[in-house]
Amino acid sequence: MPKRPVSNPLALAVLSCVWERPMYPYEITTTLRERGKQDSIRLNFGSLYAVIRSLESHGLIRAARTEREGNRPERIVYEITPAGMTEALDWMRDLLARPVKEYPDFEAGLSLLPMLSPQVARKCLEERLERLDAEIRARTELEETSALGLPELFLIESSYRVAMQTAERAFVAELLDRIERRTFGGLDLWEGLHEALAAGTPRNEIAAQLAARLGEEGGSTLA
């Protein structure tokens, strides 16, 4: 996969702005913020100016003119180039058409779940459930009162976020339920592990027991 010349999604947002009309960097920031893009695309000054430099050096945008207002720093107004338009369209198609592997924090946490005792894990998951509920509620209320009044087309990323949060909520709820009803595969082993740990059983003994219960492959799989 031949990587993009500038890989930060913020660059695409910048391209989308200067496609509409030439803008200077700070104007791009405020435009993106007004439109709520900072909820979907990481936006901060450090990255913005780096990205603009990089876009320019790759010929995707170019300085159109400079302005000055009072004693403020000079503004450089950028415009999109034909190469920039091609790149932006191609990038958009890519983002929509190809799922890419991401690394959400929660997945990392789940993958190391055995580190925590079942009791502590349950407490944490219950807390997560509450927080997710609160977020979903806040978001849907906002959409219902429709303080924004925009057509769906301009709010679709927000619907996506809610859909994903709702799915995560369901996943966590089911997981908790399965632990409670003791139908979660490996629960005995998990509890045994932490009982041994609490009892001060030596690490290598625990690892050996675990390996035995897991079957053949030599490696201990504590976490």
Added chain:
Amino acid sequence: MPKRPVSNPLALAVLSCVWERPMYPYEITTTLRERGKQDSIRLNFGSLYAVIRSLESHGLIRAARTEREGNRPERIVYEITPAGMTEALDWMRDLLARPVKEYPDFEAGLSLLPMLSPQVARKCLEERLERLDAEIRARTELEETSALGLPELFLIESSYRVAMQTAERAFVAELLDRIERRTFGGLDLWEGLHEALAAGTPRNEIAAQLAARLGEEGGSTLA
């Protein structure tokens, strides 16, 4: 929120390894890979060595001893410190209990959806649907044949991934359906926009029309 001394989740994975027993860096890599953690936690050498240096400088791990085998580079074997254990547990609780805002690529793409014409967008979303199906199918087949034979406890992060992919699939399918049946809010506007663009209507005129149809707030909201 007082940030962690080392923020890369890879650091937590490293802590989980040296908690089990002292290890040297390369051994940590292979252990994590064996256990499939690289599917949930970004793992590469550049980060690994940086993270280990950082963990050491923050007193969360320390060099226990050095080894040498033949003419190979010397290995430094690291062990976890009490501070490291505290940090690891605290971090785990955090990961499980608190949802954090993430910035998936697809959300970025959706937030700039109006850039693409409805026809192109549909094509892309259809492609995504197919790819998602393929991924979900591959993953569930793998789980059914149970080539791994591990209890759920050690595969929970994979179930999570499937749950999220399935939810995304449903979202995309519904979106496509709504576009097809023309019940997607703003579809007329979206089509009109791209017809005007294709007809070569000047950018500022388009922006003005758009602003008019969107109501009061002055900013054009092309993308």
Added chain:
DNA sequence: CTTCAAATACTTCACTCAGAGTATTCTCCA
């Protein structure tokens, strides 16, 4: 009329990170 916060418009810096590159040693097959 003054002062103080907020907005404007960036710049700087220390850090992190991903990918590619390097160098040695082991293993296996012919």
Added chain:
DNA sequence: TGGAGAATACTCTGAGTGAAGTATTTGAAG
């Protein structure tokens, strides 16, 4: 026995990234 390739064990580099800092101007309150 000789050479290809895999495995071992890192090092380097350049490109982000986020947080904080700088300097001016406008607006509102007192």
